Amino acid sequence: MGLDKHFTVLDYVVFAFLLAVSIGIGLYNALSGGRQRTTQEFLMADRRMHCVPVSLSLIASFQSAVAIIGVPAEIYTHGTQYWFIGCAYILGLLIPAHVFIPVFYRMRLSSAYQYLELRFSKTVRICGTLTFIFQMVMTGFELWGTVLATGLVCTLYTTLGGLKAVIWTDVFQTVVMFAGQLAVIVVGVQQAGGVSEVWRKAWEGNRISGLDLNPDPTVRHTFWTLGVGGVFLMLSLYGVNQAQVQRYLSSRTEKEAVRSCYMVFPSLQLALALSCVMGLVMFARYCGEDHSDKLGTYTRDAMVIYFVMDMLQGLPGLPGLFVACLFSAALSTISSAFNSLATVTMEDLIKPHFPLMSEARATLLCVVRAGLWSLTFLTESALTRLFELQVVLAIFGMVGGPVLGLFCLGMFFPWANSTGAVGGLVVGLSVSFWVGIGSIVTRWPGPRPHLPNCGVILLPDNTTTAANPALSNVTLSQPTGLQRFYSLSYMWYSAFNCFTVILIGLIISFLTGPMKEEDVTPGTIYPLLRKLLFFLPDHLKKKLCCVTPLGQTHSSEQRQPPQHKEMNGLAFQQEEPGPAQDETESFLLHASAAFVEHETAV
Numbered sequence: 036m037g038l039d040k041h042f043t044v045l046d047y048v049v050f051a052f053l054l055a056v057s058i059g060i061g062l063y064n065a066l067s068g069g070r071q072r073t074t075q076e077f078l079m080a081d082r083r084m085h086c087v088p089v090s091l092s093l094i095a096s097f098q099s100a101v102a103i104i105g106v107p108a109e110i111y112t113h114g115t116q117y118w119f120i121g122c123a124y125i126l127g128l129l130i131p132a133h134v135f136i137p138v139f140y141r142m143r144l145s146s147a148y149q150y151l152e153l154r155f156s157k158t159v160r161i162c163g164t165l166t167f168i169f170q171m172v173m174t175g176f177e178l179w180g181t182v183l184a185t186g187l188v189c190t191l192y193t194t195l196g197g198l199k200a201v202i203w204t205d206v207f208q209t210v211v212m213f214a215g216q217l218a219v220i221v222v223g224v225q226q227a228g229g230v231s232e233v234w235r236k237a238w239e240g241n242r243i244s245g246l247d248l249n250p251d252p253t254v255r256h257t258f259w260t261l262g263v264g265g266v267f268l269m270l271s272l273y274g275v276n277q278a279q280v281q282r283y284l285s286s287r288t289e290k291e292a293v294r295s296c297y298m299v300f301p302s303l304q305l306a307l308a309l310s311c312v313m314g315l316v317m318f319a320r321y322c323g324e325d326h327s328d329k330l331g332t333y334t335r336d337a338m339v340i341y342f343v344m345d346m347l348q349g350l351p352g353l354p355g356l357f358v359a360c361l362f363s364a365a366l367s368t369i370s371s372a373f374n375s376l377a378t379v380t381m382e383d384l385i386k387p388h389f390p391l392m393s394e395a396r397a398t399l400l401c402v403v404r405a406g407l408w409s410l411t412f413l414t415e416s417a418l419t420r421l422f423e424l425q426v427v428l429a430i431f432g433m434v435g436g437p438v439l440g441l442f443c444l445g446m447f448f449p450w451a452n453s454t455g456a457v458g459g460l461v462v463g464l465s466v467s468f469w470v471g472i473g474s475i476v477t478r479w480p481g482p483r484p485h486l487p488n489c490g491v492i493l494l495p496d497n498t499t500t501a502a503n504p505a506l507s508n509v510t511l512s513q514p515t516g517l518q519r520f521y522s523l524s525y526m527w528y529s530a531f532n533c534f535t536v537i538l539i540g541l542i543i544s545f546l547t548g549p550m551k552e553e554d555v556t557p558g559t560i561y562p563l564l565r566k567l568l569f570f571l572p573d574h575l576k577k578k579l580c581c582v583t584p585l586g587q588t589h590s591s592e593q594r595q596p597p598q599h600k601e602m603n604g605l606a607f608q609q610e611e612p613g614p615a616q617d618e619t620e621s622f623l624l625h626a627s628a629a630f631v632e633h634e635t636a637v
């Protein structure tokens with residue numbers, strides 16, 4: 036699409052400079068500190084990270100070029116309805132902060148899927164890990180072939196620098212992302228003749244969407260699909276996705292991890308606002324014209340890049356900044372994917388079979404795994420093109436939704452057993468792919484009113500009529516039966532699949548003999564019922580919830596972890612579990628110590 040025709044020397048300098056800084060930060064973290072000699076340092080940044088870099092890195096993981104380009108394209112063609120996904124960020128971050136982080140952090144896990152082994156069984160853990168790998172590989176396709184070059188760079192610092200390098204490069208790349216989007220907005224507003232002009236054109240072009248409370252689940256974007264369906268999308272990404280869980284666990288304390296999750300909220304709202312305003316600014320300038328003739332087969336996302344390059348033409352350095360912004364978005368997502376894939380490969384697939392592996396060998400294997408993953412991604416990204424935002428979100432819903440269901444089944448339902456977990460996940464994934472592929476195959480156009488473009492006439496009673504009546508809303512026939520099932524909005528996939536896994540998981544658990552509460556590993560259940568019924572007196576809670584309130588010891592001895600002795604009310608370990616100790620046992624020691632300590636301290 037001839038990006039380079041707008042590039043001046045200064046653009047190349049700006050782009051190269053920003054890329055060089057990314058590499059520099061990565062290499063610095065690779066060669067400083069403990070020089071990445073242990074897996075704790077390589078995979079968990081020594082669990083000493085501060086909440087500011089962690090929160091910026093949390094943004095970068097799921098703010099790739101797809102979001103930077105896809106959201107403006109969405110606003111340009113459909114209006115600002117998508118902006119309501121911002122309402123999903125409230126619960127979408129509060130629940131991870133107060134439900135998932137406490138459970139994961141007190142268990143001092145390295146991989147989120149260790150939780151599944153401790154709550155259910157090794158089989159469930161492997162299923163969770165493989166589903167996560169599949170999801171990351173599927174969405175790995177979202178990145179461009181052009182990332183190939185810089186992707187090699189990212190491979191360098193990700194494989195050498197570990198999580199610490201990835202987090203600090205993410206911090207820098209998030210700043211570049213915001214700067215690039217801001218530059219486009221400032222220039223665009225100024226060229227369109229000011230904010231009021233942009234607003235007027237967007238308003239006349241019907242791009243300012245009101246609150247659409249239509250309850251129809253087949254309508255693509257409404258307050259319900261975005262504000263409620265979006266919560267489950269956020270939970271699957273910011274609650275249980277390995278890339279984010281790893282960042283929470285790299286925080287120095289649990290409070291630091293919760294603080295980093297809270298700090299994601301304003302930055303995510305800013306990222307959403309910048310990309311939505313960018314779409315409006317583009318609309319004000321091009322009035323919804325469809326330049327696909329100039330772009331040939333390119334998707335509407337490519338149209339966004341064309342517009343931006345056109346807007347920034349004649350402003351040397353800014354096109355370079357915007358392309359650097361795109362690459363930063365892509366690189367920060369790639370590096371997070373590599374590092375989290377290397378972590379789960381090591382923690383969930385390799386280490387359990389080689390408990391006696393030495394630290395040096397384990398770290399070396401991590402480096403090799405991160406390198407192999409990056410080459411996998413780079414080869415596939417070279418083969419594919421940018422996916423549209425909707426496709427990536429649909430994949431997150433199809434794969435991330437069932438995994439979210441698996442964790443919710445484990446945390447909120449003590450009766451769920453491993454058979455139920457595996458059965459629920461298998462059925463959940465099958466149904467999710469049935470809906471997802473069904474909707475692609477039937478290509479249900481969906482009742483998508485064709486928004487009139489700038490050529491509208493604003494009537495005195497503030498209604499608009501399209502310049503050419505043919506463009507007015509076309510009401511399609513409503514889908515019926517199976518067709519309705521296939522035309523479920525992709526924004527409901529996460530919620531729908533999550534509930535399927537929970538429902539099937541519970542049914543199978545009850546059919547195969549529900550777990551007894553005392554058999555459940557301590558710390559793996561979030562006492563949802565007890566917390567929700569906080570207002571009831573204790574004896575009622577105990578009877579109602581049939582879950583022993585946290586902190587009270589059990590009558591049965593086997594609940595007390597071995598090698599502990601009480602001293603002035605605090606439990607601590609007599610000796611650090613030796614390296615030879617198998618991972619689950621050492622986890623048990625850690626968890627129950629932290630668990631009892633936390634509860635007695637509270």
Ligand SMILES: O=C(O)CCCC[C@@H]1SC[C@@H]2NC(=O)N[C@@H]21
Nearest residue numbers: 096097098099100101102306427
């Ligand atoms: O860019 C990507 O990695 C794919 C799109 C992810 C977008 C989701 S929507 C909710 C949350 N908010 C973001 O800014 N990113 C994620």
Ligand code: NA
Nearest residue numbers: 095098364368
């Ligand atoms: Na990113």
